Amino acid sequence: MKKGQKFGTQCVHAGEVPDPSHGAHTTPIYQTSTFVFENAEQGALRFAGKEKGYTYTRLMPNTPTHTAFVEKIAALEGGETGQTFSSGMAAITAVALSYLQQGDHLLSTDVVYGGTYELFSSILTKFGIHVSFVDTSNLETVKKNIQRNTRIIFLETPANPTMMVCDIDEIGAIARDIGALLVVDNTFATPCFQRPLTLGADAVVHSCTKYIGGHADLIGGIVVGKKEFINGMASVVNSTGGTMGPHEAWLCIRGVKTLHIRMEKHSSNAMNVAEFLEAHPKIEWVRYPGLPSHPQHEIAKKQMSGFGGMISFGIKGGTEAGRKLMNSVELCSLAVSLGAVDTLIEHPASMTHLNVPVEVRRKAGITDDLVRISVGIEEFEDIIADLDQALMKI
Ligand code: LCS
Numbered sequence: 001m002k003k004g005q006k007f008g009t010q011c012v013h014a015g016e017v018p019d020p021s022h023g024a025h026t027t028p029i030y031q032t033s034t035f036v037f038e039n040a041e042q043g044a045l046r047f048a049g050k051e052k053g054y055t056y057t058r059l060m061p062n063t064p065t066h067t068a069f070v071e072k073i074a075a076l077e078g079g080e081t082g083q084t085f086s087s088g089m090a091a092i093t094a095v096a097l098s099y100l101q102q103g104d105h106l107l108s109t110d111v112v113y114g115g116t117y118e119l120f121s122s123i124l125t126k127f128g129i130h131v132s133f134v135d136t137s138n139l140e141t142v143k144k145n146i147q148r149n150t151r152i153i154f155l156e157t158p159a160n161p162t163m164m165v166c167d168i169d170e171i172g173a174i175a176r177d178i179g180a181l182l183v184v185d186n187t188f189a190t191p192c193f194q195r196p197l198t199l200g201a202d203a204v205v206h207s208c209t210k211y212i213g214g215h216a217d218l219i220g221g222i223v224v225g226k227k228e229f230i231n232g233m234a235s236v237v238n239s240t241g242g243t244m245g246p247h248e249a250w251l252c253i254r255g256v257k258t259l260h261i262r263m264e265k266h267s268s269n270a271m272n273v274a275e276f277l278e279a280h281p282k283i284e285w286v287r288y289p290g291l292p293s294h295p296q297h298e299i300a301k302k303q304m305s306g307f308g309g310m311i312s313f314g315i316k317g318g319t320e321a322g323r324k325l326m327n328s329v330e331l332c333s334l335a336v337s338l339g340a341v342d343t344l345i346e347h348p349a350s351m352t353h354l355n356v357p358v359e360v361r362r363k364a365g366i367t368d369d370l371v372r373i374s375v376g377i378e379e380f381e382d383i384i385a386d387l388d389q390a391l392m393k394i
Contacts, residue, residue, distance in 0.1 A: 007191075032057065069253045070222070076195075077196075086248075094237055096120075098232055104130070106124065107131075107153045107180075108136075108153075109134070109155050111364045118355050135364075137164050154183045154185070158289055169199045187339070188308055191204075202229055208244075211262065212252055264306070267308055273387070278293065289308070309374055309376070324390075347371060352372075
């Protein structure tokens with residue numbers, strides 16, 4: 001990868017070289033579970049980490065297909081290397097198991113994906129890890145909730161599903177002050193619009209299921225950061241086995257080649273949809289980081305170069321009206337997940353965030369009337385027309 005190349009060029013080229021065995025232009029899918037050694041000595045050296053190379057697909061560095069994908073995302077995020085996983089949740093789990101132990105404290109954004117909430121609140125706590133969910137959009141609140149054993153600060157920004165934004169740079173400084181690691185879930189913004197490693201984060205996690213893959217056809221995850229951070233996960237990665245499959249790694253490579261084009265379209269469409277919703281008489285409120293009405297619009301402008309494709313909103317008439325809207329859309333798909341080329345609409349309180357206790361949800365702003373839309377890359381006039389006809393039915 002040549003230094004100084006622009007983001008879109010890196011999306012297409014980073015991490016990839018023509019296949020050294022036959023010159024294949026695209027990275028081949030190494031659909032193999034194991035690798036043949038030239039001799040027993042070489043096998044021993046590879047297992048001892050004294051010779052670079054592949055051994056077995058569950059073990060880091062997995063396969064050349066994984067390596068190409070990892071190098072691509074590492075280049076885009078400004079990291080040194082990375083590790084892929086079978087899902088975003090497997091990625092977050094591996095970070096937690098690698099860097100937390102009994103007695104440690106994890107400070108997390110209070111608005112996180114429901115699966116992340118469950119992992120932190122119900123699973124890590126079983127192993128004697130202390131967890132606080134705090135409003136990380138408020139720096140004073142972050143500082144107040146630091147404990148002497150805080151080992152990781154975990155941010156999701158923009159947060160799923162309230163679109164709350166927090167200041168990565170400022171929280172990075174707090175983390176450094178206390179010797180804690182800052183881990184940022186960058187799934188919503190993608191490196192196209194936000195690069196947490198350049199703002200002081202130690203690691204970035206993604207659900208590749210979303211914008212990285214981009215086409216709603218795979219489940220995957222990745223962690224990127226410094227070599228030291230990623231190598232520090234080897235024991236957990238190798239022994240828990242949540243590795244991404246080679247085919248998914250290839251689909252991700254293919255997805256990322258158009259990330260810059262897709263993200264621009266997601267973002268400009270979302271701005272149009274957000275403005276339409278904000279002006280609509282049947283809409284009570286809209287949260288989109290690109291709108292001046294967003295409570296952290298200034299932070300978003302400072303740390304993001306675009307605002308992405310996710311919007312949350314509430315309809316006058318609350319939950320019932322929202323349900324009617326979701327049952328009336330025709331172009332938009334009523335489905336969870338996000339970051340697909342097509343527009344998806346869902347109800348977090350009864351779907352993606354159902355497992356978050358209702359009082360926690362309400363306190364964090366995941367209200368019962370909240371409808372979440374992942375704006376696709378169709379033409380925005382058609383998305384708006386669909387929402388308009390559905391709103392007319394309420
Ligand atoms: N991080 C964020 C911000 C997410 O939105 C999700 C999944 C994950 C991590 C976990 O990734 P996965 O294991 O699914 O690859 N979010 C989902 C959502 O909002 N609807 O369905 C899944």
